[in-house]
Amino acid sequence: MLYLGYCRHCGAGLLGLRRCGQGHLLVLCDECDALWQTSDLGQPPQFPPQPDLPCPHCGQSLNGPTAHWASLDEVRQAGWNDALIVGPGGCSAASAT
């Protein structure tokens, strides 16, 4: 899972890059489901309704069968700054490719 850092809301979760079934990219804490719509983590998180976690853009569940943790290619396609991203093992996913 690619992630941007640690969740300041719960203090334990990794902020993963979640892609909904419609291709919208979001930041989602894998521990507490706090959500950010952009990589600007200075904004307060949102807490989408449980248990489906509807995507704020299209309403598709972020826990649905077509939602998944985004790959680096998907992050790049979405135009996000992949220099911010950390991959498994703590390395920079961008520099690891």
Add this chain to the structure above:
Amino acid sequence: MRPGRRSVGLTLLGFGVLLAWLVVKPMLPTGPVETGQVRPETPNAGPPASVERPDGAAEQAERPVERPIDSAAGALTELPGDVWRSPGGLLYGPGSREGHRLRHVLRHARDDPDRPGEHGVFDGDQAAIVALIDEAYARSEQGAGRVERDGPRSVVTVDLQRRVGYVGGQVGRRQGHPATRHVRLVLEGRNVITAYPLRP
């Protein structure tokens, strides 16, 4: 054989077959039975269910195929909608990538040594973990610990004044798995979003 005797013979044969079927039927394997119970999670019982794939398409592997709850472990009570209530009144329902909040919490029943950062690991099995979470909740209701509110959420951190687990993950491994005595709960009302031991 005369027709009358043949008829009696066939009748007896039919009874014999029926009797044999009734005896053998209970011994035959049956299909899946929906009991609402599966074996409890066993700490340190092997690798996690999900496998990271470079294309990020690991969702099917992440999703549980069985119901997550062992109602006997932790004396959980089933409510409609696959929601389970602990003796302390906390609710565990569907949600998370694990498919159910109890299964999500039980990620903290075992170490995840490759997970970046800290990964709190509870001592004990499902029953002990549910009881610890209930205890932390009860103490916070009595004014102990710290409660931070953020919209619908409450993040509760309580010092249970004794060892409740240890720090795992990459940081825990580097530090020799120090003990923890605090429990953090993330709640929406009485609904458990997650819970884990930590060093605040």
